[in-house]
Each structure stands twice: as structure tokens, then as C-alpha cells.
Amino acid sequence: MPSSVVNSFIYFPETEILRVIYQSGAVYDYLNVPPDIVEKFGKARSKGIFLNKVIKPRFTYSRIN
Numbered sequence: 001m002p003s004s005v006v007n008s009f010i011y012f013p014e015t016e017i018l019r020v021i022y023q024s025g026a027v028y029d030y031l032n033v034p035p036d037i038v039e040k041f042g043k044a045r046s047k048g049i050f051l052n053k054v055i056k057p058r059f060t061y062s063r064i065n
Contacts, residue, residue, distance in 0.1 A: 005048030011038045019064075020051065030061045 003023070010019045011033075018033040018041070037054065044050035055061075 003047040005051065009038075009041070009047075011035070018055070018059075025065075026063060027065045028061050028063050030055055030059045033059050 005023060007021045007023050007025075009021065011017070012019070013035060016032050016034060018030040018038055020028050020030065022028070033055065041047065041050050041055065
């Protein structure tokens, strides 16, 4: 998953939290993200564009570090 924005991500299905680790080192949790969105995110050609167009406008998030 080479991305200029996203280093990696972890999904916690029991809580529907999507944790995104950015290339900058910042870590954000996106809340109540359903599994189908995470699957599409994982397959997205551009993780940064998907985050900005689909995930950020739709889901509450908070920085955790």
C-alpha cells in the first residue's frame, strides 16, 4: 500500500474504529466506520483521496498522538 499520505491503518471491527497512521507519524481514530467502507479504503488506489472524499466528511475522528 504505498501512499504519500497514509503509512498504514488498523481496523477494530468490534468497535468499528479505523485507526490511520499517517506518513507524518500522526495517528487518528475514525469512529463508527462500517467494514464495507474499510474494505473499499483498503482497495482504493489513492488512500489520501479516499480519506478526504469519503471518510473524513462522514465520520467523526480524533487525533490520538
